[in-house]
Amino acid sequence: MEKTETEGCRSPAGRPRCAGKESAILAAALTLLAEQGFTRMTLDAVARAAGVSKATIHLRFKTKAELAAAALKTLHPCSAPPETGDVRADIVALLADFSATLIRTGGVALIGTCLAEEAHTPELLALFREHAVQPRRAALRRLLDRARTQGELACDADPDTLASALLGVFYADHLAGRSTGRDWAERTVAPVLTPTSSA
Incomplete structure (x- = not known):
């Protein structure tokens, strides 16, 4: 007892x-x-x-x-890296934290579980979206909007579409068996942001 x-x-x-x-x-x-x-x-x-x-x-x-x-509510990224003002570094840090969190928590498998239960327990997928997906997506979209304002993205770039693309790279790479550790975030951001010209 x-x-x-x-x-x-x-x-x-x-x-x-x-x-x-x-x-x-x-x-x-x-x-x-x-x-x-x-x-x-x-x-x-x-x-x-x-x-x-x-x-x-x-x-x-x-x-x-x-x-x-x-x-699922514990997946809220309350420990996401603080913004530094360097938008490129901040986006890299956010994506690196996103990747590390999914790897540490078995996030890809959790997504599969939530999707599999959508018809019978739809609240699981709704909670995963609310606590694991939307907060990070909102933070990434905010950073991308700032990057556009600072000229590191084309003025007609859509932050929502880019947020989907950047986060989606993790799942595509994971399924393809490509590395999603170490320099993954830097490699993912490199083709998206315009390098800052040196004086």
């Missing part, structure tokens, strides 16, 4: 809420979603991976879908 969570882990209403356990549960769920898919992922497996009881999971999440949704 699992030990009762400490008073310090309780919410004001008295409901057990230990941040460490919840983080472990969400991390385990995210990993298993990527490795096994939503259908094969079980709460028992999540409990084993997180080192908690199944009852602890049920205290926080009523269903597997609710747990999966909460896990």
Whole structure:
């Protein structure tokens, strides 16, 4: 039998809420979603991976879908690299972080899981878009718009289309078996932005 969570882990209403356990549960769920898919992922497996009881999971999440949704919300890029003012360097840094995050979290497999479940659990894909896709896309579009203003993109370039193209390169390269590590971001940006002329 699992030990009762400490008073310090309780919410004001008295409901057990230990941040460490919840983080472990969400991390385990995210990993298993990527490795096994939503259908094969079980709460028992999540409990084993997180080192908690199944009852602890049920205290926080009523269903597997609710747990999966909460896990997907952790993909929000809250640690994205800060902008420096050098638009080329900032775009490279954002793409490098995007690539590293997808590799670290099994993001490509997660996309497959969300797409496979679209007909039965559409909220998973909606949450993946909201927390993993849209924030980075908005940040990239903002940088591309700045690059156009600074003359590093053609004045008639469409930042939305370019954002799709730059982010889409990762998936195309991944499927083709090309490297998406190390200098991938720099190689991807190079054909898009006009090199700054040296004085």
